[in-house]
Amino acid sequence: MYAASATAELLQTRLRERYRSVRKDSVIVPLRTDEDVVHLRKQVRERALAIKLSLIDQTKLVTAASELARNTIKYGGGGEVQLELLDDGLRDGVALLFVDGGPGIPDLDLALTDGYTSGGGLGLGLSGSRRLVDEFEIDTRVGEGMAVSVAKWKR
Amino acid sequence: MERIPILRMGDLLLVTIQVDMHDRLAMTLQDDLTQRIVDDSAKGVLIDISALDLVDSFIGRMISNTAAMAAILDARTVVVGMQPAVAITLVELGLNLVGVKTALNVERGMALLGKSFR
Numbered sequence: 001m002y003a004a005s006a007t008a009e010l011l012q013t014r015l016r017e018r019y020r021s022v023r024k025d026s027v028i029v030p031l032r033t034d035e036d037v038v039h040l041r042k043q044v045r046e047r048a049l050a051i052k053l054s055l056i057d058q059t060k061l062v063t064a065a066s067e068l069a070r071n072t073i074k075y076g077g078g079g080e081v082q083l084e085l086l087d088d089g090l091r092d093g094v095a096l097l098f099v100d101g102g103p104g105i106p107d108l109d110l111a112l113t114d115g116y117t118s119g120g121g122l123g124l125g126l127s128g129s130r131r132l133v134d135e136f137e138i139d140t141r142v143g144e145g146m147a148v149s150v151a152k153w154k155r
Numbered sequence: 156m157e158r159i160p161i162l163r164m165g166d167l168l169l170v171t172i173q174v175d176m177h178d179r180l181a182m183t184l185q186d187d188l189t190q191r192i193v194d195d196s197a198k199g200v201l202i203d204i205s206a207l208d209l210v211d212s213f214i215g216r217m218i219s220n221t222a223a224m225a226a227i228l229d230a231r232t233v234v235v236g237m238q239p240a241v242a243i244t245l246v247e248l249g250l251n252l253v254g255v256k257t258a259l260n261v262e263r264g265m266a267l268l269g270k271s272f273r
Binding site for chain 1: 175176177178179180208209210211212213216238239240241243244247248249250
């Protein structure tokens, strides 16, 4: 569990409870540097391959992971991501849970608008990655951190 | 320091990106390319991304910016070899690479820049 903030942990727990499926092979990857993002992309790709996601779905998931990891580092001041394989009895999936102990997001609707950015980026990180995955949930507390949970299911 | 090689062919510069770039490496490439356009008086830049299995918003923006900078320096940029899955993902992400010319492969990219292998 991410130790930097109790809030982050609470957000994480709250989000995790939303999917009722078996989770396995949990791995935590720290997110501090540019190289961590590259490492995460590789890890996500391996998991996507393991459950035989199509090439397009692999690419979408890895791209979403890259966007969210960069957000965690750039806006959240660093954090971590938990990778898991999902199995709801009918299909397999890959779940990613990003957590940081940063400033959080005061206006989620605004942050999820295409083109909105607080940091000089393109403003596609959150809104764009939401379109690339099947499940997308955010929990945040201003001044304490945020957690973003995404999942992609095998079709 | 890690760098992506830039090859010169006549008045063209050719870059083949073959590694999963971290953000600093992408920025270094952008800087190196603009510098080389000036140093080599290049009229065209060909960026081959056929080996890239991901283009996220950061890399996409680097490509757009590089093309814009090259245009100001009187050089044209063509991005070649984008994988179909990458193209689909880019559009869903919301990134449309404004101002960037693309071609299916290096040969067509060269043709677009007014060059021919023969």
